[in-house]
Amino acid sequence: LKKKTSLADIAKALGVSKTLVSMVLNGKGNENGINEDTQKRVWAKAKELNYKPNIMARSLRTGRSHTIGLIVADISNAFYARMCRAVEDAAARRGYYVLFSSSDEKAQKEQELIQMLRDRLVDGLILSTTLENKEGIEELEKAEFPLVLIDRFIPNESTAFVTADNYAGSKEAVHHLIKKGHQRIGVLKISPSYLTSITERVRGYQDALQEANIPVADQHLLEIPYDNIQASIKEELPKLLTGENRVTALYALNNNLATAALKEIHSMGLKIPDDVALISFDDIDLFSIHSPGITAVSQPVSDMGTHAVELLLNKIESKKNADENDQVYLPTELIERDSCG
């Protein structure tokens, strides 16, 4: 590994000081009244020696790394993968880079990752929190560490967040089902179930039923553990789909659940939408290609990412206008296909 050119190398080659070179290369030449000619010589020599600033040294000095951290549950999940991409692009547009990590929905891993990212002096953090790590988050807030939650938020706290409007979107989905004539609607929800993305969707479901004067039946709500979705669906789904109180429609609260349900419905030999209707919160490619197409609530994933970055960078650069709202709900969209009858 060959040694790289440093400021000092340029300074020495030119017989000037590091300071001068630093100023010029940081575009502060004019502002500090440095000779046009000297400036040109500096630039030329920098190019000649293929100078690249050492970001570590700069960070050490300035206390800023121009890097932000992003923690999601699982970067290989389509929803988060798209989100990561949006965050990456939005950050790049403003000259920041992104360190990604997956928490696997585990609070302890989340905390370790927060720690490691801070160790690396990220300037701020976008976090899809497990919500079981309140302590860790409080610590960040206490230290006034720039933080924006994404996808989920902490109820009754002032922490900044960007999320889809899960409540409204969910309500719309259930209304749609009702309009299509469904009254007994089974809900597949994920545990941990205190995730606001989930609780808000459940609340939307309940309110939609209530508004239509349909009683909410607890046994229609299935809770599926995050780390064992397919097997658990296989075991639980038949309970919902058989017997005389069986549901006529299934509402999956995220894409993983919908996908797993789809598989199981197929392997039970049932037909959508005749034997059972299916609607999903969160739209993925699969649903448009499947036949019949699966009706789904589409989340503004890219917008969420972009918005979160804007919020975070404004915090970091203290550009926040006093009236900037930093708890934002983005609208969802119902994509109607053929899975609801």
Next chain:
Amino acid sequence: LKKKTSLADIAKALGVSKTLVSMVLNGKGNENGINEDTQKRVWAKAKELNYKPNIMARSLRTGRSHTIGLIVADISNAFYARMCRAVEDAAARRGYYVLFSSSDEKAQKEQELIQMLRDRLVDGLILSTTLENKEGIEELEKAEFPLVLIDRFIPNESTAFVTADNYAGSKEAVHHLIKKGHQRIGVLKISPSYLTSITERVRGYQDALQEANIPVADQHLLEIPYDNIQASIKEELPKLLTGENRVTALYALNNNLATAALKEIHSMGLKIPDDVALISFDDIDLFSIHSPGITAVSQPVSDMGTHAVELLLNKIESKKNADENDQVYLPTELIERDSCG
């Protein structure tokens, strides 16, 4: 943003030197013969003051960042998303973190990202290269910068790489099609078409036909531009699927292509496998859920990620045994479903 505890803070609080504290906290206490008791006091104080080492400072001093870079075409693509996850996990297991970026299959962006990652003093790089940036790669090699290519390799060069065995996998796929009675097989390939992942698959296709004494027809090969897949498929696919020389089977050279073809086949109102068979290189969830199930060549994505990390870290830490092979082909697996008749 509150100031964090530094080595000096601990040293002062304890009335000892930074050196001592550093040694103890790096586990070199015994090796340097430091009092058990002193060591305990250091640890206690470190915990008390919630000391976290400043990685930038350490990196600046040691020239190592314990971070590796990963550049793929698009992190929101399922194939790369899974790969990223594998890389993340494998790196974490050895105490490294990962900086991800998407090159969008553009050589210039690739080069910028390489630059920025090096600026950040990543200790090494895993790169799914566009292959149009040979210069940049040569520069890395010349600087002896630790580098492992993934998914694609540079023909006739000694650069380390990890890839699926695209040739063998492709041959197997086409053999399968032939065995199912198909003779006229349309191939959907992506451009840029010099990607070895693609050329190797094409080569496998050609050789499989040849071995079966089936003539290779150029007009059966469709080239679809990376950045305009769906529209291009819509326009081109009918050419393959109509007329008297129409193909009876379609072989998509990656999951994007297969997905787009699937959409278009549906919208043309054709049935799989009766009207046309479909096989895909690279297996994704969608294919197992779709009915009929889509037969696909499954790539060992996780293994590829893991393997690449191992190779890279061995390079970085110069642990490479002399006989370690650093050009590795990993076997694929044909997942037979119902899309080929």
Next chain:
DNA sequence: ATGAAAGCGCTAACAA
């Protein structure tokens, strides 16, 4: 068994 001092490469306050 412990410490002093140098230095990684950079920037910023202050001099000249």
Next chain:
DNA sequence: TTGTTAGCGCTTTCAT
């Protein structure tokens, strides 16, 4: 218009 100096927080050599 340019240079000097002092660190940022850490590790490491060399003293003691």
